[in-house]
Every structure is written in C-alpha cells, then in structure tokens.
Amino acid sequence: SVFENEVRKLPLPTCTAFGSAAAPQAIAFAATDRVLSTRDSATVAARFPQSVAASGNVVLRADGLAPTRVSGKRVAALFSGGPAAGGHNVLCGIKKLLGADNTLFGVKGGPKGLLQGKLFEITDADAASILNTGGFDFLGTDRTKIKTAEQFEQVKQTCITHNLDAIVIIGGDDSNTNAALLAEFLYTGIKADGSGVQVLGAPKTIDGDLQVPGLLPISFGFDTATRIYAELAGNILQDTRSSVKYWHFIKLMGRSASHVTLEVALQTKPAVTLISEEVAAKKMSLGAIVEQIANAVVDRYKNKGLKHGVVLVPEGLIEFIPEINALLAELNDVVAHHAEAFTALPAEARPAFVSSHLAAANATLFGSLPAYIVNMLLAERDSHGNLQVSLIPTEQLLSDMVRARLVATAPDVPFSTHHHFFGYEGRCGAPTLFDAAYTWNLGLTVGALILAGKTGYMASVSGLTSGGEPLAIPLTGLFNVERRHGQDEYVIEKALVRTEAAAMQFFVSRRAAWAADDCFASPGPRQLWGPAARQMPMTVALNEGADS
Ligand code: FBP
Secondary structure (H helix, E strand, O other): OHHHHHHHOOOOOOOHHHOOOOOOOOEEEEEEEEEOOOOOHHHHHHHOHHHHHHHOOEEEEEEEEOOOOOOOOEEEEEEOOOOOOOHHHHHHHHHHHHOOOOEEEEEOOHHHHHHHOOEEEOOHHHHHHHOOOOOOOOOOOOOOOOOOHHHHHHHHHHHHHOOOOEEEEEEOHHHHHHHHHHHHHOOEOOOOOOEOOEEEEEEEOOOOOOOEOOOEOOOEOHHHHHHHHHHHHHHHHHHHHHHOOOEEEEEEOOOOOOHHHHHHHHHHOOOEEOOHHHHHHOOOOHHHHHHHHHHHHHHHHHHHOOOOEEEEEEOOHHHHOHHHHHHHHHHHHHHHHOHHHHHHOOHHHHHHHHHHOOOHHHHHHHHHOOHHHHHHHOOOOOOOOOOOHHHOOHHHHHHHHHHHHHHHHOOOOOOOEEEEEEOHHHOOOOOOHHHHHHHHHHHHHHHHHHHOOOOOEEEEEEOHHHOOEEEEEEHHHHEEEEEEOOEEEEEEOOOOOOOOOHHHHHHHHHHHHHHHOOOOOOOOOOOOOOHHHHOOOHHHHHHOOOOO
16 A cells, blocks of 8 residues: 555664664674662572673673674564564564574564464565564564473473574563573573573563663653554544533553653643652542542633543553552452462452451452452453553543542532543554664664674663664663562563653643643644654653753
8 A cells, every 4th residue: 555655665764883774784792881780689690690690780882893794593583562563673673684694583472482482484575564564463472471490491492493593582571581581591501512592682562661761761662652642632632622521531551650641641731640650659549639630620610611621541550559559469468368269259259258358448448449440450460460450440430439529529510521541552553753763773783682692681772862872781780579479580670750750840840731721732643754753752852851
C-alpha cells in the first residue's frame, strides 16, 4: 500500500560511530569511567562471578571501527514480554551489522520458544519486509520466566543443537534479568572448544520504567505508545469540550511506574492527572484521591460552569495507594498460608474466607471495595508474580467513588461519566521516527557487541539529542537483591517517576491551571516527517535538561 511504501522510506539516522549510514560497520568498545554499583553489589558479585570479573561492572562506549571483521557467528534473537513498537527494527539493525558472513536466527514465541528450540533463519528479505513495522508478530513473544535448573539446561541444549554463539533478549527489566542469569550460566563450556555463549539484552517496554540515569534515557516503545494515547486522549478532550456534558476517566497502561501517564498529561493537559509515585510519596488514601477529583469536578462547575473534564489514571495506581498496598501484602500472605483451603473454595466464597483472616483495618477496606475490584485482587498473578493491573478497572472504581461523594456532598453538581482504558492499542503501532531510529541503532549496537565478543551487557544509545552514542551497560551493575516468595531474587529496580524530576515539576507547576479551566492540547496523529516527527518524548526532553 502507499502507506507501507512511505513508512519503509522513513529516514533512519545512524549513530556516526558506525561509519556510514548506508553500510554501518562493526565497532570496538572501550571502558568509560562509569562503574555501576548498587547496595547489593557484593552479593551480586558472588552470584555472578564470571560476568562481574569480565566486565568489572564498567560501562562501555564505542571506540572507533572494529580492527578486524568477525565472521561465522550464529546468533538467536527473541522478544520477551509485552510488545513495543520498534522491536522489528532491533532485529533489522542486528541483521545489518552481522552482515552476510554471520547468521541471525529468530526464536519463535519468546523465551518459551528458546526452551523448545524453535529457531529459524532470518533472511535479508525478511528484514526488508519488517523494517519500520510495529508489533512483535514476526517472531511472537511470551512471558515465560526462565528460572528452574531444568529450563537453564533446556536453553543450553538449544545452544548446542543450533551451535549458537550468542542469544539476544529483547525485553524489559525482568527479561534483562533473565539475560544476565543466562550470560553467567552460559559463560563457558558450552561449545566443543570449551567456549561459552554470549547473551545480550535490548531495553524494551512501553512502560518506560527501564532507565539508567545518564546511560539509558528511555526504553523503546514508550514514545510510540504515548503518542498514540496522547492522540486518543486529545480527541476525547476535544470531544468533551464540544459536547460539554461528560467526565471521562481514562486509565493508561504502565504496570507500575506512571511515566506513560505523565507523558500523556504533558502532551494533552487534562483537568486531573494522578501520578502513582506522588500518591505513594504523599501517603494518600483512596478517600483523599477521590476527594481531589471531586473537588476539581465541583470547582470547575461552580467557578466556570463546566460539566465536563478528563481524568488520567495510571494503570498501576492501586498498588501505590499505601492502605491498598498494605491490604495486598496481607492478602497475599493469607492466600499463601491457606492456599489449599482457598483454592478448594468456589470463587464467590473466597472474599469472605480471606476477609475472615485479615486484620480489622484491612478487612474494613476490603469490605468497602466493589466486587469487580475484590475479584481482581484475588485473581491469579502472572508468571513473574505481578498483580494483573491492566485487568483492574481502577478508572471505574474512582468514578463510582467520586459519584458517591458528590451525591453526599454536592448533589447539585452534574456528573455524567465514561470510562476508557488505553493500553493494547498503543503497543504495536508503526514506530514513531524516534522509536524507529532508536531501535535501529540499538540493533546495530547489539550486533557490534556480539562481534566484539561481549556478554552480559544491555545495549543503549544515549545522547539522543546530539546524534546518539552507542553504549553497553553491564547488567550485573544494575542488580539489587529482593526477597520474593521466600527466596532471594536478582532484580533490576524499576525506574519510577521521581517527584523531584524536571518533567514532574513542570507538570506540578501547571496542573492547577489545567484543572481550573479547559487548557487542553490535542496533538493529533503521530507524524513521520516534519518538525513534530523529531520531537522526543517530553518527559525525556525535560529530564535530560531541554528548555521548557
Ligand atoms: P512489558 O513490561 O513486558 O513490556 O509489558 C508492559 C505491559 O504492556 C504493561 O504496561 C501491562 O500492564 C502489561 O504489559 C500487560 O500484559 P499482558 O500483555 O500480559 O496483558
């Protein structure tokens, strides 16, 4: 189609480190003066001795073109977790850098496909057909966490069967943790000559919570998703200003951090935006949040006669409300301690059973929640132990509670509502120019790391406003140890919205004006050409020090 042809022609800026844009070449890497550490570095070094000894947790940067051409490498790449726009370009970048004298395989169906050895060779024609397309459908993806000894052996078997030299995991924080565990496990003794298999990561997630200050400004997929949500939210802001009768409650995806919601708020300026991290920092109760929204509804009506507005709700909010978090912690314990009795009960009997084991304050809060929330709080967690927040209708909960409050305190204020959840529609759109170029360069960086024989690193491109600089971040330098399900687990801490960060401060200084009257912006569809196409995410630009 015409659209497809035009998208294929999207200019993809290439970091100068790779030489010419038309024929990017392998690069050498050198140590920077940045050594990563966390509070648990000593424990991590003991668990990952080979990786830490090799990298010293030192960040690497490009150091000129590679002195010799490496050939004959066999590399397998997979997607892990939720889709994010630009994943296909990572594959194209790797393929381009590896060239015809190395082989790139795609792993079908995510980490599970790696366990099952579902590999196929990616050809130049494949790469040409997926360049600049959204989605992860070329390979597929899943959320299998590689954790048991048997699973690690299965991966080893796949490496041996396909004579692999390297594995690339394109994923978020949990997936990159898996990459580091595999890098250590496969460090030596896998191939006939006693050598190991390299494992590299690429930073993906629309949630934007995989960031390393000064080294990794954002994960890929965030820009595309937030521009799609901003277009949709902008359309609703324009609609409700036209029909002047509805309050729209919009839940925005982002499992934990509120980066997506903050970005969409900056792009569209709605009346009310909740930021989970601020709710936690200010220890706000559910009642206090409801009061804040209700006050905006009342003030807009009484001061300006406005019966409409938009409320942005981050998907992960519920877990950040301290009293709900405390309830969830006790709930998880109760369900774990009484697992047999709990699972034997029919679904409708479970809330009462759980409630009878809760402390009084938690039981009261639990009892005050509507059934549609209670059922989700008791629902099964995903394979990483996460509450499935995308299935919890927080937007409905808040609007129901605001309505109840208005009925009791301001019955004359009109309040008609609609509810939306923008999530899946943002993950697979054709990548923005930012994501297309970013992922292409991430792919080139991963390819260069493979040819340079590196393992246990996550690729990054920093200096996004000034041409881009390929970097390699040692994954072990990011790890902390967390106690989960009675065991120590190595985790990359999610980068949450920092309430003191420039982007948040920008929002805080303007939100009262956005609440008082209609000040919204409707940014329209994402642009592939022209000045708007070159705009980077506002949160990233502000946090990186761009002018407000
Ligand atoms: P990743 O962290 O794997 O990229 O996934 C992010 C996300 O889109 C979250 O925003 C959302 O909560 C979750 O995936 C939904 O998961 P699923 O696709 O399994 O419904």
